[in-house]
Amino acid sequence: xxxxxLDELGHKLEALxxxxxxxxxxxxxxxxxxxxxxxxxAMSSLAGMLHRQATAPExxxxxAAAEAERLGEEQLAAVRELRRQYTNLTCLQVEFVERQxxxxxxxxxLWRDLRAKNDWAGFQPALEGVVTLVREExxxxxxxLGLAPYDALMEQxxxxxxxADITPVFAExxxxxxxxLPRALAAQEAxxxxxxxxxxxxxxxxxxxxELGLAMMAAVGFDLTHGSLSVSHHPFCGGVxxxxxxxxxxxxxxxxxxxxxxxxxxxxxxxEQNLPKAWSHWPLGKARGMAVHESQSLFVEKQIGRNPAxxxxxxxxxxxxxxxxxxxxxxxxxxxxxxxxxxxxxxDEVTYPLHVILRYELEQELVSGSLEVADLPEAWDAKMRDxxxxxxxxxxxxxxxxxxxxxxxxxxxxxxxTLGAMMAAQQWAALTREHPSAxxxxxxxxxGAVNGWRRDRIWSRGSRWSTPELLExxxxxxxxxxxxxxxxxxxxxx
Amino acid sequence: xxxxxLDELGHKLEALxxxxxxxxxxxxxxxxxxxxxxxxxAMSSLAGMLHRQATAPExxxxxAAAEAERLGEEQLAAVRELRRQYTNLTCLQVEFVERQxxxxxxxxxLWRDLRAKNDWAGFQPALEGVVTLVREExxxxxxxLGLAPYDALMEQxxxxxxxADITPVFAExxxxxxxxLPRALAAQEAxxxxxxxxxxxxxxxxxxxxELGLAMMAAVGFDLTHGSLSVSHHPFCGGVxxxxxxxxxxxxxxxxxxxxxxxxxxxxxxxEQNLPKAWSHWPLGKARGMAVHESQSLFVEKQIGRNPAxxxxxxxxxxxxxxxxxxxxxxxxxxxxxxxxxxxxxxDEVTYPLHVILRYELEQELVSGSLEVADLPEAWDAKMRDxxxxxxxxxxxxxxxxxxxxxxxxxxxxxxxTLGAMMAAQQWAALTREHPSAxxxxxxxxxGAVNGWRRDRIWSRGSRWSTPELLExxxxxxxxxxxxxxxxxxxxxx
Numbered sequence: 007x008x009x010x011x012l013d014e015l016g017h018k019l020e021a022l023x024x025x026x027x028x029x030x031x032x033x034x035x036x037x038x039x040x041x042x043x044x045x046x047x048a049m050s051s052l053a054g055m056l057h058r059q060a061t062a063p064e065x066x067x068x069x070a071a072a073e074a075e076r077l078g079e080e081q082l083a084a085v086r087e088l089r090r091q092y093t094n095l096t097c098l099q100v101e102f103v104e105r106q107x108x109x110x111x112x113x114x115x116l117w118r119d120l121r122a123k124n125d126w127a128g129f130q131p132a133l134e135g136v137v138t139l140v141r142e143e144x145x146x147x148x149x150x151l152g153l154a155p156y157d158a159l160m161e162q163x164x165x166x167x168x169x170a171d172i173t174p175v176f177a178e179x180x181x182x183x184x185x186x187l188p189r190a191l192a193a194q195e196a197x198x199x200x201x202x203x204x205x206x207x208x209x210x211x212x213x214x215x216x217e218l219g220l221a222m223m224a225a226v227g228f229d230l231t232h233g234s235l236s237v238s239h240h241p242f243c244g245g246v247x248x249x250x251x252x253x254x255x256x257x258x259x260x261x262x263x264x265x266x267x268x269x270x271x272x273x274x275x276x277x278e279q280n281l282p283k284a285w286s287h288w289p290l291g292k293a294r295g296m297a298v299h300e301s302q303s304l305f306v307e308k309q310i311g312r313n314p315a316x317x318x319x320x321x322x323x324x325x326x327x328x329x330x331x332x333x334x335x336x337x338x339x340x341x342x343x344x345x346x347x348x349x350x351x352x353x354d355e356v357t358y359p360l361h362v363i364l365r366y367e368l369e370q371e372l373v374s375g376s377l378e379v380a381d382l383p384e385a386w387d388a389k390m391r392d393x394x395x396x397x398x399x400x401x402x403x404x405x406x407x408x409x410x411x412x413x414x415x416x417x418x419x420x421x422x423x424t425l426g427a428m429m430a431a432q433q434w435a436a437l438t439r440e441h442p443s444a445x446x447x448x449x450x451x452x453x454g455a456v457n458g459w460r461r462d463r464i465w466s467r468g469s470r471w472s473t474p475e476l477l478e479x480x481x482x483x484x485x486x487x488x489x490x491x492x493x494x495x496x497x498x499x500x
Numbered sequence: 501x502x503x504x505x506l507d508e509l510g511h512k513l514e515a516l517x518x519x520x521x522x523x524x525x526x527x528x529x530x531x532x533x534x535x536x537x538x539x540x541x542a543m544s545s546l547a548g549m550l551h552r553q554a555t556a557p558e559x560x561x562x563x564a565a566a567e568a569e570r571l572g573e574e575q576l577a578a579v580r581e582l583r584r585q586y587t588n589l590t591c592l593q594v595e596f597v598e599r600q601x602x603x604x605x606x607x608x609x610l611w612r613d614l615r616a617k618n619d620w621a622g623f624q625p626a627l628e629g630v631v632t633l634v635r636e637e638x639x640x641x642x643x644x645l646g647l648a649p650y651d652a653l654m655e656q657x658x659x660x661x662x663x664a665d666i667t668p669v670f671a672e673x674x675x676x677x678x679x680x681l682p683r684a685l686a687a688q689e690a691x692x693x694x695x696x697x698x699x700x701x702x703x704x705x706x707x708x709x710x711e712l713g714l715a716m717m718a719a720v721g722f723d724l725t726h727g728s729l730s731v732s733h734h735p736f737c738g739g740v741x742x743x744x745x746x747x748x749x750x751x752x753x754x755x756x757x758x759x760x761x762x763x764x765x766x767x768x769x770x771x772e773q774n775l776p777k778a779w780s781h782w783p784l785g786k787a788r789g790m791a792v793h794e795s796q797s798l799f800v801e802k803q804i805g806r807n808p809a810x811x812x813x814x815x816x817x818x819x820x821x822x823x824x825x826x827x828x829x830x831x832x833x834x835x836x837x838x839x840x841x842x843x844x845x846x847x848d849e850v851t852y853p854l855h856v857i858l859r860y861e862l863e864q865e866l867v868s869g870s871l872e873v874a875d876l877p878e879a880w881d882a883k884m885r886d887x888x889x890x891x892x893x894x895x896x897x898x899x900x901x902x903x904x905x906x907x908x909x910x911x912x913x914x915x916x917x918t919l920g921a922m923m924a925a926q927q928w929a930a931l932t933r934e935h936p937s938a939x940x941x942x943x944x945x946x947x948g949a950v951n952g953w954r955r956d957r958i959w960s961r962g963s964r965w966s967t968p969e970l971l972e973x974x975x976x977x978x979x980x981x982x983x984x985x986x987x988x989x990x991x992x993x994x
Contacts, residue, residue, distance in 0.1 A: 021545030024538065025519040032526055040725035041743030044518065044780075051515030055549075231534035249535030286538075 008071035009081060012088060015065065016287035022056040024246050031244035031251040035236040061096045084290040087469050091289045094162055097150030098143065106139045110415045117413035126383060126402035133412060134379045137372050140417050144373050156373050159418030164295040164425070166472025169370065171485070172421055175428070178487040180363050183356065184393060186494065190344050190356050193500035197339065204336040210261040210328055218261070218327035219254060219268040222320070226306060227457045228252075228272050229279050241267045243274035243303070247286060250275040261328060262340055266307055273306030274299055276457070280465035291468045294476055296419065300426025301433060302464065308355055308427065309434040310448060310456070312341050312497070319451040344498060346394050348404040355427070356498055359490075360393040362424040365409075369417050382406045429477055431490040433464070436481035502565035503575060506582060509559065510781035516550040518740050525738035525745040529730040555590045578784040581963050585783045588656055591644030592637065600633045604909045611907035620877060620896035627906060628873045631866050634911050638867050650867050653912030658789040658919070660966025663864065665979070666915055669922070672981040674857050677850065678887060680988065684838050684850055687994035691833065698830040704755040704822055712755070712821035713748060713762040716814070720800060721951045722746075722766050723773050735761045737768035737797070741780060744769040755822060756834055760801055767800030768793055770951070774959035785962045788970055790913065794920025795927065796958065802849055802921065803928040804942060804950070806835050806991070813945040838992060840888050842898040849921070850992055853984075854887040856918040859903075863911050876900045923971055925984040927958070930975035 026049060033045050069092060072085045098106075113132040120129040140159075147158035153168075160167045216235065224230055233250035245251035252271035254264045277293055285291025293299050310316050317334055325331045344354050350361035368385055371377035377385055386406045387399040398405030406412070411419055437459045438444045447455055463480035471479060478484050520543060527539050563586060566579045592600075607626040614623040638649035645652050647662075654661045710729065718724055727744035739745035746765035748758045771787055779785025787793050804810050811828055819825045838848050844855035862879055865871035871879055880900045881893040892899030900906070905913055931953045932938045941949055957974035965973060972978050 017541070018545055018549075021542040021549075024542035025523060025546060028523055028526060029519060032522060032530075036526075036530060036728065036730075038724070038726050038728050038743040040723070041740070044740060044742035047511070048515040048518035051512055052519060055512075055515075229534070230532070232532050234530065234532050236530075246535070246538060248538035249532040 007075060008068040009075055009077060009085070011068050012065070012072055012085070013287070015059070015068075019056060019060055020287040022052055022059070026052055026056065027244055027246050028249070028251075031236075031242075031253075034238040034240075034242065034244075035251065035253060057095070061092070065092055066096070080290075083470055084285060084288045087289040090165060093150060094147075097147055099146075102139075102142070102146065106143065106415060109135050109139055110413075113413045113415075114410065117407065117410065121403050121407045124401065124403040124407075126407060129407060129413075130379055133382075136413065136415050137379055140415055141373060141375065143415075144417070156370050156418060159373065160421065161418075163419050163422055164297045164473040165469075166474045167295075167297065167421070167425070171474065172366075172425065175485055175487045176359075176363050176366060176421070176424070179359055179424070179428070179491065180393070182487070182491045183360055183494075186491070186499070187344075187346070187356055187360070187394075189500070190494070190498040191346070193498065194339075194342075194344055196500065201335065201339075203339050204332075206260055206262070206340070207330055208259045210256075210258050212256045212258065214327055214329075215256050215261050215264050218324060219265060221323055221327060222265065223252075223268060223272050223275075225323070225451055225453065226269065226272055226310070227276055227453050232279055233275055235268065241271055243271045243278070245278075247278045247281050247283070250278045261324070266311060266341075269311040270303045270307035273303035276306065276460070277302040277465055280461050282466055282468045285468055289469055294467070294469050294471075295473050296422035297425040297429065297473055298464065298476060300422055301429035302426075302460070304427050305430040305433060305460070309430050309493075310453075312355070313445070313448055314338060315445040315448040317341065318449040323451075342497060346396060348390070348396055348398060348401070349408060356494055357394065359424040359427065362420050364389045364393055365411075365420040366424075368406075369412070369420065372412075373417055425473075425485070428485060428487060428490040431493040432477065432481050432483070432486060433460070434493070435489045436463075436483075501569060502562040503569055503571060503579070505562050506559070506566055506579070507781070509553070509562075513550060513554055514781040516546055516553070520546055520550065521738055521740050522743070522745075525736075525747075528732040528734075528736065528738075529745065529747060551589070555586070559586055560590070574784075577964055578779060578782045581783045584659060587644060588641075591641055593640075596633075596636070596640065600637065600909060603629050603633055604907075607907045607909075608904065611901065611904065615897050615901045618895065618897040618901075620901060623901060623907075624873055627876075630907065630909050631873055634909055635867060635869065637909075638911070650864050650912060653867065654915065655912075657913050657916055658791045658967040659963075660968045661789075661791065661915070661919070665968065666860075666919065669979055669981045670853075670857050670860060670915070670918070673853055673918070673922070673985065674887070676981070676985045677854055677988075680985075680993070681838075681840070681850055681854070681888075683994070684988070684992040685840070687992065688833075688836075688838055690994065695829065695833075697833055698826075700754055700756070700834070701824055702753045704750075704752050706750045706752065708821055708823075709750050709755050709758050712818060713759060715817055715821060716759065717746075717762060717766050717769075719817070719945055719947065720763065720766055720804070721770055721947050726773055727769055729762065735765055737765045737772070739772075741772045741775050741777070744772050755818070760805060760835075763805040764797045764801035767797035770800065770954070771796040771959055774955050776960055776962045779962055783963055788961070788963050788965075789967050790916035791919040791923060791967055792958065792970060794916055795923035796920075796954070798921050799924040799927060799954070803924050803987075804947075806849070807939070807942055808832060809939040809942040811835065812943040817945075836991060840890060842884070842890055842892060842895070843902060850988055851888065853918040853921065856914050858883045858887055859905075859914040860918075862900075863906070863914065866906075867911055919967075919979070922979060922981060922984040925987040926971065926975050926977070926980060927954070928987070929983045930977075 029045065029049055033042070037045060069085060069089050077085065113136045116129055116132045144155035144159050147153070147161070148155040151158050151161060153161060157168050160169070219235055220230070223235060232248055233245065233252065236251060236253045237255060238253035239255065241254045243250065243252045252268070252275050254267040254271065256264045277299060281293060282291050314334060317337055321332050321334065321337065344356045346357060347353055350358065353361055364386070367389065368377065368382065372379070372382070383399060383402050383406055387397055390396050390398050390405070437456060441447070441455050441459065444456055447453065464476070467476060474484065523539065523543055527536070531539060563579060563583050571579065607630045610623055610626045638653050641647070641652035641655070642649040645655060647655060651662050654663070713729055714724070717729060726742055727739065727746065730745060730747045731749060732747035733749065735748045737744065737746045746762070746769050748761040748765065750758045771793060775787060776785050808828060811831055815826050815828065815831065838850045840851060841847055844852065847855055858880070861883065862871060862876065866873070866876070877893065877896050877900055881891055884890050884892050884899065931950065935941070935949050935953065938950055941947070958970070961970060968978065
């Protein structure tokens, strides 16, 4: 029976994925500094085995045969999702993938060097090479999937997301933010004029911050028998659902930096830990995609973790672990600080979407060919001045060279960040309609009902539905910018 | 070219070995407690891939073709060692291996349960099943390798080791120890009567012990850019040569326990870190076998780490990290403590070989069929009384049920422990003939010449020669018990 063959294949692929996930997390946390070369060799070889085994031609026949078998509804969903993955994995010729891998690795290496030197001219030819290949990739994917080129790229990260749906929502959000950002900054200034900022004391021992992080993780629902917290240079959530590895990095001067990072990664981890276990070796049992994943991390970091109600409960926990008492009025200006800046990863809730929308607009033009790489610095600078009132024309390292995504040929990924933020707000709104006491729950440190809703509507669904369908089934509505804009207005307005 | 095909195969196998080694070390050190089931699934699947890829029928053809190619001397050695490994891996039918795996896993599980209950009668049938299969395995291996059955089992762990060579050496050692042990105990008693034991203060913070361990590792030659020290329930040396993971466990009451463990595992680690890197993906580049590996760990733990000269240098290091000053006369009675005991893993340098020789003698009889499992408790007890003056007849849990080796079907492994101890003593003797100042070097904490000799004679040789040939080339002589007995006489006599 072909379904059975696919099931057995799934177990083999899961073993290789398990190895790659743990080796990857280990590399960033526990590996000896000199172990990198051999680790890279091993992981590249294992990734090759995984790709070969996941794209073998007979799998296409098994899928077709399984589709004709008498299967239950859930099994049919499993086969459907497997076909989607198989098509996405096999629509590029090996020859093309190899060519693109070489170009991408060269461009990423160059980017690391030249970004540090703020050398756009040196980097431009490499990025041109990447963009040429991305245009080719988009055309190949579009052809195989019957989608528009940019949609075919997004399809890798968020199945079902289409520019035709996203663009109007982003346009509404952009219009709101261009108006709202100056007002939020003025409101912040007015509040600080009334009550000056109480600075962080600036001496928080790493071990105490770690204990605080673990206490918060556990309270919010992280299962510490199936995961752990370590330190790495860049925070991440990795590992496997039975053993989720999250990391943070500590500054002794600022406990909020590590703590908010821990909450963000805990959001990712809750999703992984609560996926449907019976399907863990099928695509059906995996997290839906990048935007939904980001909605889960931002749900914990922003909807819960920056909610004033949450801080009513959290402040005594902070005091217990760090020995420092804060009032709500003193901590919230730190938690809700808004600032215009050039760097996306340092941006706050209000400014972050403008960074993303800028990239979303530019990368569509790069893919379609209406913008060339040579004209990118000017195009970037124009939008940066328009959206955030800042210029990067003399500073490409903090402009079009600031992210690894484009040098790494990842086009179609950026919108996921802001879609995640909007979906988190929409989920919180839907949840509070059903559980009007959610704020009071947070103030008591009771996350049971909140997590129950998320488990039922998101986590347990795995990859059963496309990204937009999952959101609509969970919240009763298609993506609507109003929930996110209302959230920002309430938290950052005056 | 077939050599090239084998070389490419080696890289694939090395990637899977890398994954298994890191996943194994991770499981014992950093894995979440609930991650075990999925980890076992993944590792079992990867081990299956490794076995299938390492035993594919075409490899036999490639080896035969490579043997006929124009190869350099080192390449020929590489092919020779690969053939040896391939023969050892393929001489059992898959059907037999599966049958034995089931019996072994059942017997290991039963052993864990029933050892805790001291229930020999319940365990006996399972061990009988294992022994029946081991006799079958020994016959199959003997047939494939042209060796005697017990030699064919040992060949898996120490290529070239033969009972005909080992038995007379062990007989000489046994005769020596039966006479020497009572005299060493009397000498110890006389010394303690003159100068009473100064007890350990009993309060050693784990973090300080860890710093001491790291300092000792680094001093003795462990490359901390290619390895690390963690905590695990049972100390081990794992990982890969580019990233060697050693572990220890800490008692706050006794710093020597963790420290001697760290030195032991550092001995294993030095071997792994200094293997020939160019051949790391061929059997030729791997450590020679269990006895040689144990000779390296015991070299560091016993020949160096319990040498009074070493402690002249080590005591100030201990004082620096633990804040406790010791005189040589006060510490050596702890480092050189001798005691008759039932448990092999708790035994000291003097009594340990008697535990091993007892098992070596009994397991040969079990394999040949001259001893049946039903008669094992009596046979064990008789030897235990003869060699160590202790009885286990009412205590099988601390008698024939004490080790996992036999329940796990590992027959032919036990001699490696004592062969390692003897080889370490013979290596130290050969080294001091060439470097008469070795003791003075240790007293200065200078391990350069000592490690240089070992790198040249042992580490860099990989699996170039059989176990006895490696020893003979390194020390100029075949295995001779006199070096070990002289070592014991000097350290533990009066």
